[in-house]
Amino acid sequence: xxxxxxxxxxxxxxxxxxxxxxxxxxxxxxxxxxxxxxxxxxxxxxxxxxxxxxxxxxxxxxxxxxxxxxxxxxxxxxxxxxxxxxxxxxxxxxxxxxxxxxxxxxxxxxxxxxxxxxxxxxxxxxxxxxxxxxxxxxxxxxxxxxxxx
Numbered sequence: 001x002x003x004x005x006x007x008x009x010x011x012x013x014x015x016x017x018x019x020x021x022x023x024x025x026x027x028x029x030x031x032x033x034x035x036x037x038x039x040x041x042x043x044x045x046x047x048x049x050x051x052x053x054x055x056x057x058x059x060x061x062x063x064x065x066x067x068x069x070x071x072x073x074x075x076x077x078x079x080x081x082x083x084x085x086x087x088x089x090x091x092x093x094x095x096x097x098x099x100x101x102x103x104x105x106x107x108x109x110x111x112x113x114x115x116x117x118x119x120x121x122x123x124x125x126x127x128x129x130x131x132x133x134x135x136x137x138x139x140x141x142x143x144x145x146x147x148x149x
């Protein structure tokens with residue numbers, strides 16, 4: 001059954017990165033998988049550990065990983081305009097600009113879609129909230145489990 005609320009929502013938006021407007025569309029199924037794979041690739045498989053860390057630095061880096069993962073998939077020509085051989089070579093201040101665009105422009109548009117898409121679905125995994133809230137919940141659950149053992 002198709003959720004009519006998702007159909008009514010605007011499935012594309014404009015994101016301004018480095019002074020250029022770029023159209024971003026809600027990801028396809030394949031793009032969603034590519035985005036998640038890229039998150040694991042960019043963090044060398046340590047994404048969940050970074051979530052659990054819950055530090056200010058890890059929060060910024062997680063947003064950077066999320067921003068790069070989403071933007072490099074959804075804005076295919078972005079990598080050319082970054083003019084670096086690898087995203088690992090990005091200047092830290094440029095990275096801050098990407099995170100700023102992600103936090104202030106992309107997330108407010110994307111999160112209602114994601115919430116509606118994943119609503120009423122039992123994934124059997126923890127954490128659909130923000131990074132820090134997820135880490136706090138997992139630490140609390142780990143401590144409770146340790147107490148029981």
